[in-house]
Amino acid sequence: MDPVTHAATGLLASQAVRRFLPGTRLLLPACLAAALFPDLDNFTGGDPEKYLIQHRALSHALTAAPVLAALLAGTWKLLVRDVPLRKAWLLMLGLVLGHLWLDYVTSYGTQLLAPFSNTRFTLESVFIVDPVFTAGLLLAALAAWRLPGRRTSLALAGLVWLLAYPLASWSCRLVLESRLETALRHEGRQFLSLRLSPEAFTPWYWKGVLDLGETYELSLIRFQDADKTPSGTIYTKADKGLLDGLGREADVFKTYEWFSRYPAVIRTLEGDHETLIFQDLRFVSLHPLVRAVTGDGREPFFTLTAVLDPRDGRLLEYRLRQGGVTFRSNPSTSAGR
Structure with missing residues (x-):
């Protein structure tokens, strides 16, 4: 889920618990930090294959949530001595789990059982950016700010929306x-x-x-x-045997086979090279508004392109498009899993 929606969760939580933590300093910054903290795994050093493997992995696992909450609560306690540690840990835990929930409901998938399993779990009920969902959270937060006498109940209503909307969509x-x-x-x-x-x-x-x-x-x-x-x-479906064969030359193709849910392939000829363009149909948008903004010819995110020698099928180069940026490499520089 996008950072604005995660941050809105932290804002609502700070409003909902303020009456239970009267006068506690840095409540809002602590809640915002907890709501966003698991996404530190976005910073994987620029390696696109590592990003596919590590994003929404250990920092998004249920087993890691209590540890992350303890780290956040301990840091808060060091900065503000009068913070009740037990309440702080419970609040931080709730926000970390809320982050996992928001990512679980999108189609990208979340490795909830890492490091014991790399299975990606998803409810597939909310688009990665959902203006109606996010607007509901922000409106609840705005109402809670403008009506301090009803702050707690309005903030709690926003947190109920956090659960109810994805379940209704599912x-x-x-x-x-x-x-x-x-x-x-x-x-x-x-x-x-x-x-x-x-x-x-x-x-x-x-x-x-x-x-x-x-x-x-x-x-x-x-x-x-x-x-x-x-x-x-x-x-055309991407044949598992094809990805396995390319995976013996560059591990990124094994990673892509694991990552993709609906892998498709387009074969083209570019001069004296054969090109295989692998796409995961999860990331191909058909909505006319999205296509008008991005353009019909734009490759979707997480597109993996293999450039082959048509004479012997040898892999010459691969390109992985991630987050609007295309990374180029050759088999000898592929990162191992």
Whole structure:
């Protein structure tokens, strides 16, 4: 989830607990720090492969949450001697867990069981930037600030919104998936599975990922058209054997196979080179507003490109696009997992 939403959680928490920690100094900065703290793993030294592995890993694990809370509460106690340590730890723990919740509800996935498992868990119910969700949190915080007599109840209402909105959106996804599957079967369509992934302005819009065996069909789904199955764009699935083979030359392809949920590949010829462009359909936006802003020709985030020698299929170079920046490397400089 985006930093503004995380920060709004810290702001609401500081307003909700102020009556229980009267006169406590640095309450707001402490809450903001706790709400944002797990995202320190964004700073992985600029290595894009390490970012895929380490972001939302150990610092976002349930096992690490009590330790991070203790570190934050201890630092607060050193700065403000009269802070009740037990209450501070409980508050910090709640905010760290709130951060994990906000990341869990997005489609990116969070390694909640790290370091014991690198499985990425996701509720797939909220887009990575959701203006309706974030606005609800900020409006609750603004109301709590303007109405100090009702500060606690309004802040708590905002924290309820923090839980209720993603759960309501998740329920919408389950209902919509069920209705679309029924419609597809009624039409006689053959498919292996249908999954919806958050799109900009969920729960009103979703990405429909229809697994057709060797291909995916990606469609923009509107909640109000739950009984319709719009035609979409066909993408060739990225063959596991292909990624495994490239992974023997550069570990980043093994990492990408682990990271991606709906991997697709586009083959092109660039001069005397063959190019394989791997995309995870989670990050391909179909919403017209997003496409108008970013442009139809822009590659989605986390696109991995392999440049091959067409004579023997040897990997010459790879490019990984992350966060709007493209990193180039060759097999000899690939970081090991």
